Amino acid sequence: MMKIATIITLSVLVTSLAQAQSADSLMKTLTDTARIRSVNPTFKSTHIVLSHSTETQKKHDLDLRIRHHFGDIGGEFGSAHTLYGLDVATDLFIGLDYGITDKLTVSIGRSKHDELFNGYLKYKLIEQGGGKNGNMPLNITVLGQMGWIARQPFTTTEFATYANRFSYFLQPIFSRKFSQRLSLQVAPAVLFRKNVVDVRDPDNLLSIGFAGRFKLSKRLSFIADYTLINGLNRPTDLPQQFYNPLGVGLEIETGGHVFSLNFMNSEYIAENSFVADTQKSWKHGGVRFGFTISRNFTLFKSKNKDIQTKIY
């Protein structure tokens, strides 16, 4: 009798189970769309303070970037006589960055220092949260930047061969967004150059960059980067003292524009210049104020009418 009771109970159960399919269980039969695509951007912009970030331009977006480094705040060249460096521009930079695809960015730019023209290619290899299972832990971007010094030579021997005007900066960049607030980055690099003053200063200069962002609010972040150069393959006892560049700043985003207000010891803006030639220190008043203005333009409108934006 017990067996029969069990069987009857079971049969009732089977019937009721079949009827109990709910919206929730049905939803589970569909692909879980909650785990779609990568995480939101690790950095707000393609640059941090001095260094590049792992970010690239969005497809068909053109970024007009204007950067300015003022003079020494203190020391011999600073103080009230130069309004704490604001009378001086150690370097100015105007550049255009364009996204050929979401992953590949091309750029041209020109600096006041050395009348340096630079062009770079930047390619995003791996995106955090990307990959087949969406579990990629890092962003990896590679950067190749060429510099061409266009100014007149200071001495008759300076650019004895024309090739000495060119330098090449190669850098793989690794970053990770640890939380909504904190992103960190490491970027080893090598700079190939010819116009070296001291024979003991290596032509192929190694460096390691460290950078980070801490979001103070949705639109305001604290950013910093430090590039370690001295003591890698550059001797620390050169007659001309070089320093490791350190920049800190506040980054303000206003939708379309990104402003950053920075303090740094490096006089120059392009990697090809500041990695090799930073001669000022945070001590002795060598720190300076600088700013970056970045404005993005979408060059090609989508043909899909359902996503077009109309400005009146």
Next chain:
Amino acid sequence: MTKLKQLGYLLFGIAIASAPFSSKAQNYIASNIQANLFSSTPVEDIKAQSNKTNGVIVSKTGEVAFQIPIKSFEFGKKLMQEHFNENYLESDKYPVATFKGNIEPNINWAKDGEYTVNVKGTLTVHGESKARTIAGKITLKNGKASVYTSFDVACADHNIEIPTLVFTKIAKVINVKISGTLSPKN
């Protein structure tokens, strides 16, 4: 084998055989429902679109559920899309918007035709839930159910802050349109 035992097995057999029939009332699902956003101010009109919305309807109970992946919305300007995800909807934290509810009163699913319905339920956007009754249209034809609805979502209802700096460009109330065809599934 006793007669009772045989009866038991017979009952069990009937139960299993009849299981599919007892849930004869059709269920409907789709994973490619289209969702459109429209924000309009005197300064700027902004549109976005996604076609990755999941939707299910249990016809027997009139239960309805929709799930929109926030990151699937595409904007004409990629930077706008980035701001939408990072600053407004915070899609790393809240990856989906959902609506779950019941069609009240339920419609006659056996008969083809166009039905105007009210769905009473909960809309969850940006992690904030709000009880809503949303009006829509269900069209039954050839065993498939087409759905269409257009409703407004107030940013403030879901704790979405729009800073004063850009408030002239983004509307306080966003129009949402959902349309798609759900296929039968048992």
